[in-house]
Amino acid sequence: MPEEYPAPSEDLQFCPHCAAPLVLRLLPTEDRPRLVCECDHILYLNPKVIVGVIPERRGRVLLMRRAIEPRHGAWTFPGGFMEIDETVEECAVREAQEEVGVHVRLIELVGVYSRPAPAAPGIVSIAYRGRVISGRVSPGREALEARWVRPEEIPWDDLAYETTRWALRDWLKTRRGRP
Ligand SMILES: [Zn+2]
Known part of the structure; x- marks a missing residue:
């Protein structure tokens, strides 16, 4: 397996369909080795999506410390x-409610982020601006x-x-030139 590709996690040893052992193989139809099962299932490893929202009100932003x-x-x-x-929008609104207790209305997309290899953790991060429209700030668990x-x-x-x-x-750039 070429070194530039992130190694598949070692715990992915079995086919999710038939539970037979997965084998790392370079198939003629693929451009990199894949985890393949004898039942022909290919286990593709793709990034997960994290959605965040930057809640704001009167020029301030609501930040939290991770517990x-x-x-x-x-x-x-x-x-x-x-x-x-x-949806990504529903996720952003839900996270604001769960983590800091406020209801936000999304204003705009701030950005979509991913990191290059080898730091890439297989995650795509999406961030929105959100105006706080109700709720009292209360840290969730x-x-x-x-x-x-x-x-x-x-x-x-x-x-x-x-x-x-x-x-x-x-987010700071999106605020430039705004009241
Ligand atoms: Zn299988």
């Missing part, structure tokens, strides 16, 4: 993995605290992920 690993204690905005039965911060107070050195930083940077 869970990884990056326990670091600052971020509400976000999480998309459920199988929801995944947040230690939640706080309104002005743009100049964003804790750039203590953000959870590189993608958190990219999204907040782009």
